Amino acid sequence: MDENARLAALSELHARPAPEAGASGHVTRLVYLFNAGGAETAAQAISRMAEIAQSAPPPPGARYHAVMIEGRELRWELHTEFVTYTIVSGGDGRSEEIWTKLVELAGLEAAHGQLAAKIAINIQPGGKPPAQGDVCLSAIASGKALLAADFRADSDGFVRFNLMHEGLMEDETGAIVQAVLEIETYRMLALMALPLARRIGAQIQVFDAELGAITRNASQAGEDTAKAFMSLSGLSARIEGELASASFRFAAALAYGAIVEDRIRMLGEKPVGERAMAGAFLLARLNPAMRTCSSMRQALTDLAERCMRATDMIRTRIDLQLAQQNNSLLNTLNERTRLQTRLQQTVEGLSIAALSYYVVGLIGYAAKGAKDAGWIAIDASIVMAIAVPFVIAASAFVIWKIRSMHKSHE
Numbered sequence: 001m002d003e004n005a006r007l008a009a010l011s012e013l014h015a016r017p018a019p020e021a022g023a024s025g026h027v028t029r030l031v032y033l034f035n036a037g038g039a040e041t042a043a044q045a046i047s048r049m050a051e052i053a054q055s056a057p058p059p060p061g062a063r064y065h066a067v068m069i070e071g072r073e074l075r076w077e078l079h080t081e082f083v084t085y086t087i088v089s090g091g092d093g094r095s096e097e098i099w100t101k102l103v104e105l106a107g108l109e110a111a112h113g114q115l116a117a118k119i120a121i122n123i124q125p126g127g128k129p130p131a132q133g134d135v136c137l138s139a140i141a142s143g144k145a146l147l148a149a150d151f152r153a154d155s156d157g158f159v160r161f162n163l164m165h166e167g168l169m170e171d172e173t174g175a176i177v178q179a180v181l182e183i184e185t186y187r188m189l190a191l192m193a194l195p196l197a198r199r200i201g202a203q204i205q206v207f208d209a210e211l212g213a214i215t216r217n218a219s220q221a222g223e224d225t226a227k228a229f230m231s232l233s234g235l236s237a238r239i240e241g242e243l244a245s246a247s248f249r250f251a252a253a254l255a256y257g258a259i260v261e262d263r264i265r266m267l268g269e270k271p272v273g274e275r276a277m278a279g280a281f282l283l284a285r286l287n288p289a290m291r292t293c294s295s296m297r298q299a300l301t302d303l304a305e306r307c308m309r310a311t312d313m314i315r316t317r318i319d320l321q322l323a324q325q326n327n328s329l330l331n332t333l334n335e336r337t338r339l340q341t342r343l344q345q346t347v348e349g350l351s352i353a354a355l356s357y358y359v360v361g362l363i364g365y366a367a368k369g370a371k372d373a374g375w376i377a378i379d380a381s382i383v384m385a386i387a388v389p390f391v392i393a394a395s396a397f398v399i400w401k402i403r404s405m406h407k408s409h410e
Contacts, residue, residue, distance in 0.1 A: 032112035046076040117188040120158040137275040186256040193253035250297040257290040
């Protein structure tokens with residue numbers, strides 16, 4: 001580990017301190033997903049906010065920065081795929097008004113991608129619990145505080161929490177506020193995978209039916225295996241494309257869901273009368289969504305593996321067909337070689353006969369001339385008859401020798 005990595009690891013524990021919330025106050029947060037080039041764009045946005053506040057911009061490479069705007073602390077936090085802007089202020093109710101101005105002046109909506117969450121936490125000492133209705137209520141911090149929420153966006157788009165406490169220290173209040181902010185932030189980020197999971201679920205049914213049709217047709221005799229292979233290859237590419245595009249989102253959603261569960265455990269919720277606890281209510285809706293994402297990712301992975309097995313099966317059939325065609329071709333070549341050998345042997349036999357015929361003829365001419373000249377007294381036909389077996393043997397030897405020389409050069 002180099003020195004920069006070591007320092008980054010050491011500073012990570014203190015990179016995002018909890019808000020310094022007082023006994024009463026108001027905390028609001030906006031959460032944006034990145035567009036392309038997100039980290040650089042996020043740094044430019046907080047630099048514009050710092051310029052508006054006439055404050056120093058964040059140093060290069062910073063992932064946390066705080067500036068004071070109209071007497072309120074604005075906290076900027078850069079994460080892997082999202083950025084948060086949090087205002088910590090007194091309880092005068094002007095945070096939303098300031099947000100409207102900042103979003104317009106700093107161009108947050110243009111600088112970032114999708115707005116993922118808008119959160120507001122009202123902190124007050126004492127206070128009366130909200131009416132029964134559908135508002136969740138939990139006792140937290142060993143009974144020293146109550147947390148109320150309905151997890152519905154109001155007319156300004158904020159999901160609001162009410163934190164009512166008796167005698168909480170500032171660091172305790174800040175830790176609770178930080179946990180609540182993270183619960184709602186990661187809850188919304190996790191649930192952003194649910195529409196994708198539903199779309200993938202419908203697409204999986206289409207892919208599954210198409211895979212079944214291709215494999216059934218491919219198993220029939222006379223089916224064009226090359227065509228089936230191309231169809232399976234195209235289907236496999238589409239499945240892998242869906243898997244590649246969805247895997248990160250599903251993995252991130254499951255990680256965010258685990259963070260939500262961890263932060264809810266940190267609150268140490270206890271029930272208040274018959275009211276539903278905020279964390280239990282949240283997990284009762286979040287966990288099924290996370291299981292849906294997990295099952296869709298697994299189903300898509302299984303479908304990709306089934307398609308790969310089917311492709312391998314078709315490829316094996318094609319290889320077998322090619323082997324059969326090659327075997328048939330080799331048999332044909334062998335038959336041709338055998339016929340060529342026979343033809344060659346026939347030609348060699350005819351060559352010996354023809355060569356012997358011409359040589360015996362030449363001997364006959366020579367013997368006839370020698371008799372006419374008086375050199376020999378034997379009739380030429382007798383000389384030819386005597387020479388025939390020797391000529392045939394000599395011709396056969398010559399042909400064999402030539403054939404042997406050709407074989408030695410091959």
